[in-house]
Amino acid sequence: MTQLPEINWHQIRGKAPSGSRRDGFEELVNQLMISGSLVSWPAGTTFTTFGNPDGGREGRGELPCGATWGWQAKYLFTLDDGAFTQIDKSVHRVLTTEPTLERYFILLPYNRPGGDTAKTKSAWTKWNEHVVSWEAAATAAGRAVTFEYIGETQLNDCLLQPSQLGRLRYWFDLDVFSEDRFREIAARAEADAGGRYSPELNVDLPIAAVFDGLAHTSAFEQEIRIALAALRKARGTYGLSTPEKRPDLFEPAIGALGERLDRLDELVAEAALQARRPHGALPDLIPAIEAVREPLEKVSDLLRQHCLQGRYYTGNAGSLYAQLSAIRSAVGGLNELGDGRAWRSFTATAILVTGTGGAGKTHLLCDLARSRAADGLPTIIALGEQFEHGPIEADLGRIIGFHSPTGKLLATFDAACQTTGEIGLIIIDGLNEPTDRALWNKYLNSFLDDVAKYRHLRLVLSCRTEYLADTLSDALQARLPAVQHTGFEEVPREAIRHFLDWYGIERPSFPTMDPEFTNPLFLKLLCTALQARGERRFPRTGIGTSWIYDSFVDAMDIRLSVEERCDYDRRASLVRRAVEQIAAAMHGQGHRLPRADVAYITSSLLPNRKWSQSLLNGLLKEAILADLRIDGADYIRFGYERLGDIAQAKFVAAKDLNAVKADVARLAERWWANAGVLQALAAVLPEVYAVELVDLLQISPDEYHPYAHTDFLLSVAWRKPDAVSGRSVEILVELQRNPDFADHANNTVLQVATVPGHPLNAEWLHRQLAGLTLPERDAAWSYFCDRQGEINGYLPGLIDWAWSDASRGANDETRHLAVLTLAWVLTCSHRPTRDNATKAMSLFHPV
Numbered sequence: 001m002t003q004l005p006e007i008n009w010h011q012i013r014g015k016a017p018s019g020s021r022r023d024g025f026e027e028l029v030n031q032l033m034i035s036g037s038l039v040s041w042p043a044g045t046t047f048t049t050f051g052n053p054d055g056g057r058e059g060r061g062e063l064p065c066g067a068t069w070g071w072q073a074k075y076l077f078t079l080d081d082g083a084f085t086q087i088d089k090s091v092h093r094v095l096t097t098e099p100t101l102e103r104y105f106i107l108l109p110y111n112r113p114g115g116d117t118a119k120t121k122s123a124w125t126k127w128n129e130h131v132v133s134w135e136a137a138a139t140a141a142g143r144a145v146t147f148e149y150i151g152e153t154q155l156n157d158c159l160l161q162p163s164q165l166g167r168l169r170y171w172f173d174l175d176v177f178s179e180d181r182f183r184e185i186a187a188r189a190e191a192d193a194g195g196r197y198s199p200e201l202n203v204d205l206p207i208a209a210v211f212d213g214l215a216h217t218s219a220f221e222q223e224i225r226i227a228l229a230a231l232r233k234a235r236g237t238y239g240l241s242t243p244e245k246r247p248d249l250f251e252p253a254i255g256a257l258g259e260r261l262d263r264l265d266e267l268v269a270e271a272a273l274q275a276r277r278p279h280g281a282l283p284d285l286i287p288a289i290e291a292v293r294e295p296l297e298k299v300s301d302l303l304r305q306h307c308l309q310g311r312y313y314t315g316n317a318g319s320l321y322a323q324l325s326a327i328r329s330a331v332g333g334l335n336e337l338g339d340g341r342a343w344r345s346f347t348a349t350a351i352l353v354t355g356t357g358g359a360g361k362t363h364l365l366c367d368l369a370r371s372r373a374a375d376g377l378p379t380i381i382a383l384g385e386q387f388e389h390g391p392i393e394a395d396l397g398r399i400i401g402f403h404s405p406t407g408k409l410l411a412t413f414d415a416a417c418q419t420t421g422e423i424g425l426i427i428i429d430g431l432n433e434p435t436d437r438a439l440w441n442k443y444l445n446s447f448l449d450d451v452a453k454y455r456h457l458r459l460v461l462s463c464r465t466e467y468l469a470d471t472l473s474d475a476l477q478a479r480l481p482a483v484q485h486t487g488f489e490e491v492p493r494e495a496i497r498h499f500l501d502w503y504g505i506e507r508p509s510f511p512t513m514d515p516e517f518t519n520p521l522f523l524k525l526l527c528t529a530l531q532a533r534g535e536r537r538f539p540r541t542g543i544g545t546s547w548i549y550d551s552f553v554d555a556m557d558i559r560l561s562v563e564e565r566c567d568y569d570r571r572a573s574l575v576r577r578a579v580e581q582i583a584a585a586m587h588g589q590g591h592r593l594p595r596a597d598v599a600y601i602t603s604s605l606l607p608n609r610k611w612s613q614s615l616l617n618g619l620l621k622e623a624i625l626a627d628l629r630i631d632g633a634d635y636i637r638f639g640y641e642r643l644g645d646i647a648q649a650k651f652v653a654a655k656d657l658n659a660v661k662a663d664v665a666r667l668a669e670r671w672w673a674n675a676g677v678l679q680a681l682a683a684v685l686p687e688v689y690a691v692e693l694v695d696l697l698q699i700s701p702d703e704y705h706p707y708a709h710t711d712f713l714l715s716v717a718w719r720k721p722d723a724v725s726g727r728s729v730e731i732l733v734e735l736q737r738n739p740d741f742a743d744h745a746n747n748t749v750l751q752v753a754t755v756p757g758h759p760l761n762a763e764w765l766h767r768q769l770a771g772l773t774l775p776e777r778d779a780a781w782s783y784f785c786d787r788q789g790e791i792n793g794y795l796p797g798l799i800d801w802a803w804s805d806a807s808r809g810a811n812d813e814t815r816h817l818a819v820l821t822l823a824w825v826l827t828c829s830h831r832p833t834r835d836n837a838t839k840a841m842s843l844f845h846p847v
Helices: 021-035 081-097 123-140 152-159 162-172 179-196 206-214 218-235 247-274 286-306 315-338 341-345 361-374 392-400 409-420 438-452 465-471 474-479 492-503 520-532 545-560 574-586 595-605 615-621 641-653 657-669 675-689 706-718 726-737 742-752 762-770 774-786 795-803 805-809 812-825 831-842
Strands: 046-049 059-062 068-073 101-107 146-150 350-355 379-383 424-429 457-464 482-484 625-630 633-638
Touching: 021 046, 021 059, 021 068, 021 101, 021 152, 068 081, 081 101, 081 123, 123 146, 179 361, 179 379, 179 625, 206 218, 206 341, 206 350, 206 361, 206 457, 218 247, 218 315, 247 286, 247 315, 286 315, 315 341, 350 361, 350 438, 350 465, 361 379, 361 424, 361 457, 379 392, 392 409, 392 424, 392 438, 409 424, 409 457, 438 457, 438 474, 457 465, 465 675, 492 520, 520 545, 520 641, 545 574, 545 615, 545 641, 545 675, 574 595, 574 615, 574 641, 595 615, 595 633, 615 625, 633 641, 641 657, 641 675, 657 675, 675 706, 706 726, 706 742, 726 742, 742 774, 762 774, 762 812, 795 805, 795 812, 795 831, 812 831
Parallel strands: 068 101, 101 146, 350 457, 350 482, 379 424, 424 457
Antiparallel strands: 046 059, 059 068, 625 633
16 A cells, blocks of 8 residues: 655755755655656656756756756745746756757646636746747747646655655655554554454454445445346346236336336446445435335236246246346345445444443454454554543544644545545544543544545544443534444354354353343453353353352462462462452542552562563453553553453442442442443342342432433343342332333343243243233233334344254253243234244243
């Protein structure tokens, strides 16, 4: 990929010994005329440059045929009378000094205006008038000379060629974006992300299509062309076949269908042409697709009415039937394409990726930067936690090491993208991470405006959903098309299979309906803990907040205590103690600590160790902790944010109940800033004090409090089963009656429905539903089952598990609970759901 910095001719480096920019410009012109691409010189040309006085030319090229081409540089930014006086003198002098002159180039860092008025002539007109007089002077001297102007645009185009990189850096002292530079930027972000990015665990996700559409990539163009090819193949090389029967009916119907398909073909072909253009406009395919449906069905009806012989079509009718089926498939594919993520993001200049903690936003964006950089596509990425002061462009330049004057990064990056013919992505991951999130509301509006000015730039931002409301104003959110990253929800089987196989863990023999199993960070923590403990199977019960935390830190103690690592007595639980002390130090101060503070904690726990065996080095290598550098200062944060949240929650819960109440009330005052810790507390407090977070905060299930009630419902599956009290059940039932939370509450029951011995499993569900009247059950349960696709319900996950090989290893109790749950699904009115539940039940042996 070529490298393109921005050029400011007013700031060109001066040439020694005078140091004048005029001399610098003349020297650079000489270099570009000889070694650049300003002029195509015939092979065998020899060059000469001159000092002052120059005889009317800075230099000349002597062609093998004996002719001479000369050039003259003028460091001028206008073409007024004084400028033309200087040029006139040079022209008349060169006609004397170069008797074989055929072409004469005059170079200025200036584009000639071309707008004449009634009172003044433009520089363009004046130039043409002077050329006439110069040509006359050349003719009078007995020769024919062509006079050519080379201005700012031609000079810039030449300098922005990859071959001119060295000269450009020397003469303008500007950063240059190259393929290596983009790879360095991506690698630096990967290192800063620490354990949040693991390339070996990458899973291809449908959400990635957003970036192909946003960046107008060749992959997006290829997707359109494949869809177009499918449409054309469906129609056949020689068009649609016409059955022998009733040509009077078929020919006009097929003709009408062909016309509609022709129109759709034209639109898709136009889309393919527009796909790579920076400011391309994609046509709306949907009306053309809808227009195809009626004539398509008409021809299909004619086939059934006149050509169906028993159950088959023969001859041309059979060919037409096959073509119509292929057309339906191709049109369906085009409908998905036209309504898909890539198509919808095509016109955006910026998008916002949202998602809950651990959904994999950082991994997604780091992998995007890495893959694009590997493909030579211009990409800049920075982590939000590294932004401190603003403005955003200045902070971004500091983070990636761009040292040119403030406000020049976007222009320089756009120039690089323009020459490569690619749209460049600027990626800022984690807007919720800076200590002062107010900088986004202060500076992001203007930054969005600045990015939109450049044809070849697009912006990708991400923000954790829990912090979105406080990080970005409503007005800013309205400006940014949002794309929700749902982790592995769209590819749960593939993701779980990939993770378990990589870690060498058996597939679970129970339905993984808990949404955390589609959370990449959860899967990584769980698999890491199981692997480190030497276990190859999921525990059926007890996978919760405390289990994950305890298992993970215990597993890390096992790994780091060995002689080859940190070499300490495992019973000392140094990892656990370090995590607890670091969490305590962080409590109330944010999500990071000065590195020196963390080093003091870890060295106090394990003193007198060389770096390779130090506890801090071990915690960093295992990605429990991660380095962070901001404005030259070194910090430490938890590599797994959820681990840090749980550690701080346990620190709070370790206090007496009155102190816990005070801490919780203080955290709730800034819920957006402490969302992760409060979510962990919703699961930890019932285990420690048998008290619910919503009760400590005096939040009633009847009121609308999305954070508190959502955290409670999430905690049900994440606490130990014996921490589900009568009060817990009471709150759940009340939330089932709250229309704002009823669907989520029912999903919560489904999460634990197949867990043997759980207080809220299918036996509880059976008793609850059996005690309702038919109208009550329809309103509370059947309606919920009817709308699984609409509300992202968990029933499809249970049904899919029943169909999978994993269900074959389920124990009798798990199968019984699964069948009991599915039996109550038969009360719904949605036939596909009811039929799928029936088939799923039939796969289990009687219990």
